[in-house]
Structures are given as C-alpha cells and as structure tokens.
Amino acid sequence: MANALEYKDVAFSYGEGGFRMEHLNFSVAEGELVAVLGHNGSGKSTLARLANGLLTPDGGEISVFGTVLREKNLFDIRKQVGIVFQNPDSQAVASIVEDDVAFGAENVGLPRKEIGERIGYALRAVGMEEYRTATISRLSGGQKQRVAIAGVLALRPKIMILDEATAMLDPRGRREIAEVVKQLNEREGITVLLITHFMEEALLCSRAVVMNRGEIVMEDAPANIFRRGEELLTYQLALPRIGEIANRLRAGGMNVADALDVDTLAEEIAKCVS
Amino acid sequence: MRIVAEHLSYTYNAGTPFAAKALDDVSLTIEEGEFFGVIGQTGSGKSTFVQHLNGLLRTPSSLKRGKKKDGTVLTVGGFDLTDRKTDFRALRRQVGMVFQYPENQLFAETVFSDVAFGYKNFAEKKPEAGEVERAVRDAISVVGLDYERVKDMSPFELSGGQKRRAAIAGVIVTKPEILVLDEPAAGLDPLGKREVMALLHKLKESWCKTVVIVSHDMDEVAENCTRVAVFSEGKVQYVLPPAELFRRTEELLRLGLDIPLTAKLVRALGQRGVTVDCDFTAEDLVRKLLALGGDQC
Numbered sequence: 080m081a082n083a084l085e086y087k088d089v090a091f092s093y094g095e096g097g098f099r100m101e102h103l104n105f106s107v108a109e110g111e112l113v114a115v116l117g118h119n120g121s122g123k124s125t126l127a128r129l130a131n132g133l134l135t136p137d138g139g140e141i142s143v144f145g146t147v148l149r150e151k152n153l154f155d156i157r158k159q160v161g162i163v164f165q166n167p168d169s170q171a172v173a174s175i176v177e178d179d180v181a182f183g184a185e186n187v188g189l190p191r192k193e194i195g196e197r198i199g200y201a202l203r204a205v206g207m208e209e210y211r212t213a214t215i216s217r218l219s220g221g222q223k224q225r226v227a228i229a230g231v232l233a234l235r236p237k238i239m240i241l242d243e244a245t246a247m248l249d250p251r252g253r254r255e256i257a258e259v260v261k262q263l264n265e266r267e268g269i270t271v272l273l274i275t276h277f278m279e280e281a282l283l284c285s286r287a288v289v290m291n292r293g294e295i296v297m298e299d300a301p302a303n304i305f306r307r308g309e310e311l312l313t314y315q316l317a318l319p320r321i322g323e324i325a326n327r328l329r330a331g332g333m334n335v336a337d338a339l340d341v342d343t344l345a346e347e348i349a350k351c352v353s
Numbered sequence: 354m355r356i357v358a359e360h361l362s363y364t365y366n367a368g369t370p371f372a373a374k375a376l377d378d379v380s381l382t383i384e385e386g387e388f389f390g391v392i393g394q395t396g397s398g399k400s401t402f403v404q405h406l407n408g409l410l411r412t413p414s415s416l417k418r419g420k421k422k423d424g425t426v427l428t429v430g431g432f433d434l435t436d437r438k439t440d441f442r443a444l445r446r447q448v449g450m451v452f453q454y455p456e457n458q459l460f461a462e463t464v465f466s467d468v469a470f471g472y473k474n475f476a477e478k479k480p481e482a483g484e485v486e487r488a489v490r491d492a493i494s495v496v497g498l499d500y501e502r503v504k505d506m507s508p509f510e511l512s513g514g515q516k517r518r519a520a521i522a523g524v525i526v527t528k529p530e531i532l533v534l535d536e537p538a539a540g541l542d543p544l545g546k547r548e549v550m551a552l553l554h555k556l557k558e559s560w561c562k563t564v565v566i567v568s569h570d571m572d573e574v575a576e577n578c579t580r581v582a583v584f585s586e587g588k589v590q591y592v593l594p595p596a597e598l599f600r601r602t603e604e605l606l607r608l609g610l611d612i613p614l615t616a617k618l619v620r621a622l623g624q625r626g627v628t629v630d631c632d633f634t635a636e637d638l639v640r641k642l643l644a645l646g647g648d649q650c
Contacts (some may be wrong), residue, residue: 095619118542119513165540219395246540247454249395250611276542317543320572320614324635331643341614345621352627352645 081145082106083238083270084130084160090138091125091293100125100293107272109237113263114281115274117290118315123274125242126290131160144237157194158187158329160229163244167223171215176207176226179215184233200309201229204267205259214257221252225259226264232263239263240272257283278305278319282339289314306337354430354447354530354562356383356406361425362587363401363410375401377587377605381579388557389565390574390595394585394609399567403533406565407439407448408434415439429531446475449529449561453536455520464519467508468492472526492526493519495560496552514545516553525560532561536568539593546570550577568595575599575613575633583608596632 089103100122107113117123128134129141132153141148143156161183164170173179177198184194202208205225215223224244232241241260245253257280263269273284281287281301289297289304293346297304304311308318308326318326321339325347328335333351338344363376376398383389404410405427410593412425414435427434432444452458461467468489473480480488486539493500496518503511505621508519517537525532538546549629550573557564570573574581575595583590587609591598599605599616606612612620622629629645630638 091637119545243540251394251609315542315544317547320635324614324618324639327635328642331639333643334506341617341621345618345627346623348642349617349625349627352642353625 080109081142083109083111083144085142085289086139086273087124087131087142088139089129089136089141091129091134091136098122098125098293103293103295105288105295107238108272109144109270110264110268111260111286112271112273112284113288114284115272115290116276116281116287116304116330121290121314122293123290127162127242127272127274130238130240131157131162132236133162138140138299156185158234159236160238160240161234161236162240162242163224163227163231164242165246167220167227167247170227170230171223173353174214176202176213176215176218177211179226180229180233183230187234198229198236201232203227204232204263219252220248221255224248224252224256228256228259228263232267236269238270238272240274242274245274245275245277253277253280278321278339281305289316291315302339305339355385355564356381356531356565357427357428358382358402358405359424359426361402361405361412361427363398363405363412367413375587379587379589381582381592383563383565383591385562387563387565387579388554388576388577389563390581391565391567391584392569392571392574392581392610397584398583398587400535401587403450403535403565403567405434406531406533407445407450407607408439409450432449438579442475443477446527448531448533449524449527449539451521451524451532451534453539455524456513456516458614459520459523462507463505464493464498464508464511465489465504468523468526471523474522475527486524488528489522490520495525496522496558497548498522514541514548517541517545517549521552525556529561529564531565532556533565534567537566537571538568538573546573550597552579553577569611571599571611571613571616575615576635583610594632595634599633 084107084345085103086103091100115123132148143159148156171179172182180198180201181194184197202211205228245256251267261283264271273280275281284301287301287304288295291351296314305319305322308322311318321344325335325337325344335347338347361376361378361379365373365375391399412427412435415437425435429448432439459467469485472485472488490500498518509517538549553564578595580592580594582592582597599612602612602616602620613633615635615638621631629641631641
C-alpha cells in the first residue's frame with residue numbers, strides 16, 4: 080500500500096543563499112504518529128509546507144496516498160493534508176467558534192447540512208462542543224488551538240501536521256493539545272506529523288526524526304533519540320534535562336541507567352543511595 | 354532602583370459591564386540587583402502586574418486630576434507611579450520592557466535603524482549622530498550580534514534567535530536600570546532558550562541592574578531566579594527564593610502550576626524514602642545526591 084506521505088528526492092530553497100533542502104527522502108505510513116525535531120531553521124516548517132503545496136519543490140516529488148502533488152490536484156490534496164500553525168491568535172478567520180470551524184468546509188463547497196454535522200464532529204473530537212457559539216478572542220490559547228485543529232478536522236483530512244502548535248501555549252494548554260492529538264491519531268486514525276521542541280510531546284509518538292540543514296539526520300523510537308545525546312548536540316539540539324541530570328550523576332560516579340521519566344530515574348537513584 | 358508595590362489593584366474596563374479584576378491588592382518588593390521571576394497561570398495577573406512597572410498600565414490616581422490617592426503605593430526608585438506629575442517618559446528610559454515574541458515588533462529597514470528607534474524615541478533631547486551610533490553599536494554587540502555584519506541587514510533576514518536578540522537590543526539601547534521581559538525564551542528551540550537566559554545573566558552583570566522575567570518554564574525559574582512571585586487570580590500567593598518555593602510542591606500543583614524537574618525528582622525520591630535537601634538547581638541536586646553516597650554505586 081502507498082505511504083500516507085512520501086518525499087522523494089525533494090529539493091527546495093528560498094532563493095539565493097540561506098536555507099537549502101537538497102535530497103530529502105522521507106515517508107510516513109498511514110496511521111503513524113511521527114515527531115519531527117530539529118533546531119529553529121533546520122527545515123521542519125519547510126517540510127510541513129511542502130506537504131500540502133504551500134511551498135512547491137524545486138525538484139523531486141511529494142505524494143499523498145500515492146498521488147503525486149501537482150498544481151492541478153492541489154485542492155484535493157489540501158483536503159487530505161491539514162496544517163495547524165504556531166500562533167493561536169493568527170489562525171482564526173471568524174469571531175465565533177462555529178463560524179471559524181466552518182470556514183474551510185464552506186470554502187470547499189460542502190452542503191450546508193453536512194457542514195453543520197462536521198462542525199459538531201470536529202468540536203466534539205477536540206472537546207470544545209460546549210463552546211460552539213463562544214467568542215474566539217475570549218478563549219485561552221489552548222482552546223484557540225483546539226478550535227484551529229477543529230477547523231482542519233472539519234475537512235476530514237487523513238493527515239494532520241502540527242507545526243509547533245504548542246510553542247506559544249502555557250503548560251496546561253500544551254497538555255490539552257497533546258491529549259487531543261493522541262486521540263485523533265488513535266480513535267480517528269489520522270496520520271500525524273508533530274513538529275515540536277518538547278520531549279514530552281515527542282515521547283507520545285511512535286517514531287521520531289531529527290532534521291538538520293534540510294535533511295533527516297536521525298530516525299529512531301523517540302526514547303532512543305533522546306538517549307543519543309552527543310549526536311543531538313551536533314545537530315544543535317539539547318539533551319533533555321532529565322538526561323542531562325542522569326549524565327551528571329554518572330560523571331560523578333553514580334551508575335544510574337538512562338531514564339526519560341522521573342519515576343524511573345528516581346528508582347535508579349534510590350537503588351544507589353540507600 | 355527598588356520596585357515597591359503595596360495594595361495595588363487593577364480592573365480592566367472599570368465601570369463597564371465588562372469590568373474584570375486582574376490585580377487584587379498586590380504587595381510586592383523587588384530589590385535592586387535581583388533576577389526576579391513572576392509565575393502563574395495564564396490570566397493570573399502577572400502580565401498586568403509587570404505592565405505597571407513602566408507605566409503602560411497606570412493607577413487611577415496617576416491618570417485623573419483630583420483623584421485621591423487610595424493607599425496604593427507603586428514606586429520604582431524615585432518615581433512615584435501613582436502621581437500624575439511623574440515623568441513617565443523618563444521612567445521608561447529606566448525600565449525597559451521586552452514583550453512576548455518581541456521579534457514581531459521589528460519594523461525598520463535595517464537592524465541599525467530598528468535599534469536606533471528606541472534610543473531616539475526616549476532621548477531627552479535630539480541626540481547627535483555619533484552618540485546614536487555608539488549606543489546602537491554597544492547594544493547590538495552586547496546581545497551577541499556582530500555589529501558590522503548585521504547593521505545594514507534587514508531584521509527579517511536574521512534567524513529566529515538573532516531576531517530576538519535584535520529586538521532585545523532595541524530595548525536595552527537606552528541603558529535601562531531595570532529590564533522586564535515577558536517570557537523571553539518562549540518559542541525558541543532548547544539551545545536558543547539557554548542562549549537567551551545566558552544573555553540575560555550577562556546583561557545583568559554588565560548592563561542593567563535588575564532583571565524581571567515572566568515565565569511558564571519552572572526549570573528556567575529554578576535555575577535562574579533569586580526570588581519568585583507566584584500569582585493566582587490576581588493575588589500574590591508567595592514571594593520566595595526558588596529553594597523555598599519549590600518545597601511547596603503540593604500547593605503549587607493545586608494552583609495549576611508546574612514544578613521544575615528537580616522538584617519532581619526530589620518528590621519521587623521522597624516517596625522512595627530518600628530525602629534530599631537542595632536548592633532545586635540541577636547542579637545542587639546532583640551534588641547532594643552524590644554526597645549521599647551515591648558515588649559509590
């Protein structure tokens with residue numbers, strides 16, 4: 080079966096000098112939840128924007144469920160690949176929640192009754208059905224992002240890309256979004272590409288890739304990626320704090336095994352000191 | 354300059370049906386030389402509080418003639434912010450304010466003119482060209498950008514982290530004594546975050562006397578701040594050094610706040626019968642754990 084998303088030898092640049100993507104090869108199977116990591120400027124957002132034709136590659140091919148993305152099928156592809164961006168305040172197009180969620184569905188010319196049903200479905204899926212007639216500007220950041228996700232969901236996409244969608248949220252908002260994303264992947268079977276700087280979010284995924292200079296340079300189970308500290312540093316990524324503490328303990332002679340969660344590390348330490 | 358607030362309250366849209374109380378009887382002192390943290394959930398009043406520090410939000414008595422002072426105290430050094438006659442422009446030269454995502458406010462054609470704008474805007478009298486250039490050069494250099502390389506570049510050609518530095522340069526160019534930053538590291542990648550925090554320490558050593566940050570990142574607060582004010586529902590719940598604040602894990606969690614990773618570890622160790630007394634910086638935690646005999650393992 081064809082992959083949900085496939086980049087074949089994709090080249091892209093924003094013009095002379097600066098960022099360049101030369102031979103990007105990357106694929107995502109249907110139903111996967113993949114984390115994309117990388118320092119700012121490594122090409123994560125470019126990867127996202129290429130997936131639904133917001134950017135056009137200079138070379139190579141991008142295909143969505145086996146269909147190669149071309150100018151003439153752009154609108155069909157966009158119905159299948161939705162993107163949620165970083166800023167909760169710049170994605171809303173309407174002032175009332177349901178109008179905003181309806182915007183995409185209206186744009187592709189769905190019948191009115193169907194739009195109503197899809198708004199209901201989308202808001203339920205993100206846990207915002209009580210806010211159907213609420214004013215967006217009065218919502219919290221996490222709620223605004225959930226509305227943005229609902230707007231994408233109303234188009235019933237098969238693939239969803241979150242481009243640092245939690246970067247501007249407080250810790251509570253981040254947890255809300257992580258929860259919603261996990262559910263969409265598990266219950267609705269949506270293939271998700273989660274672009275993030277947060278280890279906790281990457282650990283929810285089944286696979287993680289690290290980008291650097293427009294290339295995929297690491298690919299592994301998220302927990303394994305975060306254990307490869309030396310390598311992460313060469314790609315201008317930091318070792319997660321918990322890994323750093325474990326490293327420092329080892330450097331001081333305490334032989335703790337690597338751990339990415341507090342309880343496991345505490346267990347390791349307890350074994351050594353008592 | 355010391356910052357003193359006593360009985361400070363603030364209501365948005367006061368006197369209308371949309372009135373919303375954002376600060377409720379806040380009393381708080383920030384000493385000169387502190388690296389002060391302000392934490393709290395979204396909507397807890399922390400941004401409302403810091404916006405008072407350079408007079409972006411003002412007490413009623415500082416706005417209306419004949420409005421009686423009501424026991425509210427708000428002073429920054431010698432400036433009485435409850436007084437209408439206070440020179441708020443002079444205050445703003447002394448209290449630099451860096452908003453969230455300050456790079457969104459870059460606007461000029463070159464990095465030089467963007468940074469120069471703040472200087473000229475707050476100058477007492479029209480500055481001479483050489484004076485502006487010197488100030489801009491110093492500000493751009495101190496934030497870690499290469500002056501000769503970036504001065505004629507468009508701010509939009511810079512990378513994300515560089516843009517943030519340029520935006521900070523545009524605020525510190527007036528050499529404020531107090532620098533207030535609303536989530537200075539938000540949205541940056543992990544290394545970018547560290548670089549910004551390192552920059553703030555450098556600025557505090559060499560440029561400004563006091564740094565006040567609003568943050569949601571408890572690790573950042575635990576590692577960097579001298580003291581922390583916890584806001585909740587418009588009130589200040591605690592003002593404590595991180596070493597004492599993060600012992601109150603249960604209370605902080607009840608307020609819907611996070612605790613730093615070090616505090617989570619201390620808590621998880623406690624549940625396993627291992628007591629560690631640390632100041633919640635990673636360095637101190639590691640040292641104390643090794644001292645518990647863990648280096649023999």
